[in-house]
Amino acid sequence: MSGRVLVPLTFHNSGDERVAYTVTVTVAGGGRKSPFTVVEKAGDVWPDTTWPTQADITASGATTGTNDTRISLKVVQNDPFAGTN
Numbered sequence: 904m905s906g907r908v909l910v911p912l913t914f915h916n917s918g919d920e921r922v923a924y925t926v927t928v929t930v931a932g933g934g935r936k937s938p939f940t941v942v943e944k945a946g947d948v949w950p951d952t953t954w955p956t957q958a959d960i961t962a963s964g965a966t967t968g969t970n971d972t973r974i975s976l977k978v979v980q981n982d983p984f985a986g987t988n
Contacts (some may be wrong), residue, residue: 907961910974914945914954922948925979928958932971 914924931938939953939962945954 907959908974910958910960910976912943912956912958912959912976914948914956916950916952919950920982921950922982924948924954925981926958927977928960929975929977930960931973931975971974 908930910928910930912926912928916922916925925938926943928943929938929940939960941958943956943958945956948954962967
């Protein structure tokens with residue numbers, strides 16, 4: 904059985920410098936025995952802007968709408984120009 908999970912993501916840079924973001928999206932449960940993970944990146948988000956996207960996960964047993972589905976996010980931000988001076 905294959906399924907699809909769409910996780911909407913919006914990156915917002917409220918700082919004064921450009922920032923790169925990496926988000927690791929993990930989905931567990933929902934009819935799947937082991938968790939699965941995807942990575943989404945926003946490489947150069949300008950100050951005071953947003954970058955909407957989504958994590959599109961297609962895998963056997965992937966589903967939301969069951970009580971045991973858990974979605975977790977790990978967000979890392981960094982300066983894409985650090986050390987380039």
